[in-house]
Amino acid sequence: MTRKILIVDDDQKTRTLLKAYLEKNQYEVRLAHDGATFLAEFQRLADELSLVILDVMLPDTDGFALCKAVRRKSNVPVIMLTASSDETDRVVGLELGADDYIAKPYSPRELLARIKAIHRRIGIDSSAAPRYYRFAGFSLDTVERTLVDSQGDIVPLTGMDYQLLKYFVEHPGDVLDRNVLCEETRGRDAGPLDRSLDVQISKLRLRLNDGGRQPHLIKTVRGAGYVFSADVSAAAA
Template sequence: MTPVKPLFVVDDDEGIRSLLQAYLEQQGFVVTSFPDGESFVEHLRLHPEPQMVILDVMLPGIDGFEVVRQVRGFSRVPIIMLTANAEETDRIVGLEMGADDYLEKPFNPRELLARIKAIRRRTEVQAAPANNDVERYRRFEGFCLDTLSRNLRGPDGEDIPLSGTDFQLLTMLLDSCGEVLSREAIAGITRGRDNLPMDRFIDVQISRLRSRLGDDAKAPTLIKTVRGKGYVFTAQVSGSANASV
């Protein structure tokens, strides 16, 4: 049996921490909780990555947005943010900073579990070894993406940090190079659920990925918007088994 990786909960509300820890441990997770962002970030730097992080936005000291910013400097661990603010702004900011999903408080723990399982399934599919390594490395406009390690190297030779959702979206675009992808199709892959009305998740993710690639949002050359239809990746893509090709 494959051992379950730890799951971290970061929330200053002791009641919520206790509730989530008890519920998730009943579901087979190994849960470690933290009351603030500083202790969590320090712990994450020194220990193996957890399977996922459940992170509250409102924290004492550094808030959840700053935690995401710091974590994305050294880790791609999936992050689900919890927000008590019904305003769309909080969700958009969290996604732009590198979170993978969000959930509004108060929430049903069963919905949180469903989000965790959906992200786990997508992560496991990405991590599964391919039948061959013919196209392990994907290249476009000087970029090189290692689809096994999920590392992206830019034209200048520097590594570009990608969150789990960044990687999902980029690989989807590369695999469908030249084809228009609808927002609904992208939502189905990156979120595992329908794209809800007024849900700007896809727009934010596209904007963030463009930023990662240095693609000008006002005049993009890599990821172009097809009005009323979706998005298309227009650069030429090649694949190889050798990193040095």
Template sequence: MSRSAAPRPPVSTEGASILIVDDDPEIGALLAEYLGQAGLRADAAGDGSAMWQALAARHFDAVVLDLMLPGDDGLTLCRQLRDRSNLPVIMLTARGRATDRIVGLETGADDYIAKPFDPRELLARLRAVLRRTGINADPLPARLRFAGFTLDTRMRQLTDAQGSPLPLGGSDYSLLLLLARHPDQVLDRDHLAEQVYGRDRLPGDRAIDVCVSRLRQVLETDSRTPQLIRTVRHRGYTLAGPVQRDG
């Protein structure tokens, strides 16, 4: 980690609440039992209707969402979730092709696992996503306000000066949250990749640059001449200007 990378306080995932959406009741029950034994709280739903009922009834910290479901499929449900919130989503599917994974991630999923899989891998990926999104992080304020925008960390939602919600995918939210928590501080690409994607950045890896480009399309008046998220050549990115913390 470089000197410009801001340290992130340790985040506990103990007791996080997970909703498993899979039309195979045996898989849902087994995963719920396994995650429960690992210290997480897990419920299962068999389709999109049951998913929405569960989400309306109680708070969840992440969703494990099967791609192949009766009625609305996982991609449709993920898009709908992204329209309403930025709840972390891990796609679960029998399709292992790279194109399917890319479509799932572009829809707004935070991660993607192909069946058959080791439950230990799902647990590790869940914990990584929860850490990246700041579950149970005490120092995290309820809202971050900057340049007329408000980032609600409880709803994981970005709104403009008029209070209208703006589109923000899972990785985009994680990156913006990291930048907003450290305004006017240069965060290098390696640190950002580690925090946002939970992995080391490889040579030629431009995932963070693409993520920044998407954020600029949402935040900047002219994304070609960014004033808010600025590039520091050969180092990384910084969010320019003051950030107000509420809550």
């Protein structure tokens, strides 16, 4: 099955941001701005979709009606988005057949985690995840856990180097705060005086020949965190 997602949301900025973020994570994304457009796209793509995301509040209908329409035709997983904190909305959505429910405001990272969890449950992400990430002449092999440079030489990585680099190449262009990086690589938040992550990033920069006053690959965003600025391509082979 493909990793194709259909999203309906009446906010253009939200649609654009979600599409860009999910496509960076190797999902194919189709967009709709209202219920009528969504239903037309769903009729056309129903057999290809691995998940749909429904905004509850739409100009011509609501996400509940769309969820019922989806369930009459398909068992494709459904995630519903709402600006309401009312528990009733969540219960109604789940009773109509939604698989998950996220309240606004939410982070794209949280939505991605929910998508991955659903896809793992139905057996998609485990086989579709890319093996290789290529950037700036380097190739990271996530099966062998090795990094090869442009000359074909293996760059030695510690376990922490690998976890940190893998997370960076999976999220190119995203500003990642220190707590996110510590949680993903160490399983805990960074304390206010904890500089171990910064030390680890300095070591990783050296392994990537990215040291000096102005690193080109792993950039510091003052007051926000770090961003991996290289162009990254992902492939299964």
